Amino acid sequence: xxxxxxxxxxxxxxxxxxxxxxxxxxxxxxxxxxxxxxxxxxxxxxxxxxxxxxxxxxxxxxxxxxxxxxxxxxxxxxxxxxxxxxxxxxxxxxxxxxxxxxxxxxxxxxxxxxxxxxxxxxxxxxxxxxxxxxxxxxxxxxxxxxxxxxxxxxxxxxxxxxxxxxxxxxxxxxxxxxxxxxxxxxxxxxxxxxxxxxxxxxxxxxxxxxxxxxxxxxxxxxxxxxxxxxxxxxxxxxxxxxxxxxxxxxxxxxxxxxxxxxxxxxxxxxxxxxxxxxxxxxxxxxxxxxxxxxxxxxxxxxxxxxxxxx
Numbered sequence: 289x290x291x292x293x294x295x296x297x298x299x300x301x302x303x304x305x306x307x308x309x310x311x312x313x314x315x316x317x318x319x320x321x322x323x324x325x326x327x328x329x330x331x332x333x334x335x336x337x338x339x340x341x342x343x344x345x346x347x348x349x350x351x352x353x354x355x356x357x358x359x360x361x362x363x364x365x366x367x368x369x370x371x372x373x374x375x376x377x378x379x380x381x382x383x384x385x386x387x388x389x390x391x392x393x394x395x396x397x398x399x400x401x402x403x404x405x406x407x408x409x410x411x412x413x414x415x416x417x418x419x420x421x422x423x424x425x426x427x428x429x430x431x432x433x434x435x436x437x438x439x440x441x442x443x444x445x446x447x448x449x450x451x452x453x454x455x456x457x458x459x460x461x462x463x464x465x466x467x468x469x470x471x472x473x474x475x476x477x478x479x480x481x482x483x484x485x486x487x488x489x490x491x492x493x494x495x496x497x498x499x500x501x502x503x504x505x506x507x508x509x510x511x512x513x514x515x516x517x518x519x520x521x522x523x524x525x526x527x528x529x530x531x532x533x534x535x536x537x538x539x540x541x542x543x544x545x546x547x548x549x550x551x552x553x554x555x556x557x558x559x560x561x562x563x564x565x566x567x568x569x570x571x572x573x574x575x576x577x578x579x580x581x582x583x584x585x586x587x588x589x590x591x592x593x594x595x596x597x598x
Contacts, residue, residue, distance in 0.1 A: 291321070291328035301335045311336050314357060315418075315425040319438055334429070348576070348584060349529040352424045361394070364579050365424075369393055371537045373416040376521050378540040382409045393417055408447045412518075415443050419522055427529040431489065433482055439519050440512050449514055461513040470551075472510035481509045494531035496569075496595060499524065500561055504553045534588040536568025566592065 294312070298305040312320045312327045316336040320329045348364075355365035374382075374389040383405055384392075391399040392413055398405075419442045429435060441458030449455045456462055460478040473481050485505055492498045503520050510516050521538065528535040538546050542564050549561025569592055576585035 290331045292331045294327050294329065297329045297331075297333065303335075315421045318422075318426055318429060318435065336425075337428075347529075347532060348535065348588075349424070349427055351581060351584070352529070356421060356424050364575060364581070366393075367575060368535070368537070369417055369420055372420060372521070372525070373413050375537050375540045376518050377409070377413055377416060379538065379543050379546070380517055382413070384409050384413055389413055408449075411446050412443065415445060415447075416518065419443050420525070423522055423526045424529070427526050431486060431523065431527065433479070433486065436482075436511075436519065436523065439522050440515055443515050443518055443522075455513050460511050463513065465510060465513065467507075467510060470508070472508065478509060478511045482511055485509065494527070494533070496533055496565065497558065497562065499527055499531075499533060500553070500558070500565060502527070504550055504561070507550060508554065532591070534569040534592060535572050536565050537571070538564065538568055539571075542567070566596075 292300075294305045294308045298308045301308070308317075308329070309327065311317050312322070312329070317329055317333050319333060320327055322328075351363075352365045352368065354360075355363045360366065370386070370390045370393050373393070374384070374386045377384065377389075383403070388399065388401065388405070391397070392410065396414075398410055419439055422439065422442060426435075437458050437460075444450055444455075444457045447457075450457045454462055460482075461475045464474050465472055485502070489498075489502050492502075503524055506520050506523065507516060512519065525535055527533070545560060545564045549564050552558070552560045569588070573585050573588050573592075576582075576588065
């Protein structure tokens with residue numbers, strides 16, 4: 289992908305280089321990369337929309353974006369970052385505790401690790417925080433192959449996998465793989481199947497049920513060599529925020545229900561996975577209430593009740 293400088297993109301967009309640097313630092317330009325102290329920007333990057341001057345949040349995305357930008361500690365954004373990183377990574381086998389995950393997020397250090405922890409667990413946790421920031425900053429963007437590949441690149445950069453010749457960081461898998469007893473899409477067919485999936489999602493009704501169908505089908509394709517579960521759950525967060533579906537974190541202690549739910553869904557039984565994710569929505573709504581966002585909590589609860597009746 290060709291990259292251009294801050295000065296050229298500023299001229300192209302009709303803004304100052306300083307504003308472009310601010311957009312880059314805030315993670316609002318998809319694909320912008322800091323190389324040797326200089327920002328390199330894809331020449332097809334989309335100019336971020338100007339932030340609203342609203343003085344109060346109208347959506348969950350408003351809250352998360354405001355708290356992310358100002359780095360407010362102890363709010364909804366803070367909790368989401370820690371809970372999502374801990375649970376999503378733990379589902380995939382991370383050995384970091386919730387407290388260790390919190391410490392890495394709050395202090396940007398690893399602290400005192402009482403047990404031997406794989407370096408990749410630490411790197412992927414820090415990367416996960418960056419990926420969530422990207423999701424919040426770009427939630428309203430279109431869900432494309434390039435976007436999904438960028439999420440994978442952010443998540444897996446700097447890991448031991450990234451040093452393997454056959455492992456494609458930020459690109460689709462090169463080798464066929466199997467997950468448990470489930471066959472996944474052959475590597476040669478991934479691009480074709482992802483195009484079909486994203487085309488279906490573009491025209492689908494944006495409901496929780498259809499979003500979970502997107503997730504199940506994404507995991508069945510299994511487009512990357514590793515990191516598919518975490519990328520898939522980041523996509524869930526992004527599309528929830530974009531389409532005003534109450535977000536949810538799949539708790540690590542619901543891991544078995546989650547995996548069984550994925551399997552059940554492929555066999556036509558959608559109840560288990562729906563219930564698992566609705567439980568996560570209930571927890572998120574509780575968090576809204578705890579942080580004083582009562583109107584949004586009531587709206588989210590009403591939206592959930594309305595969708596369950598359909």
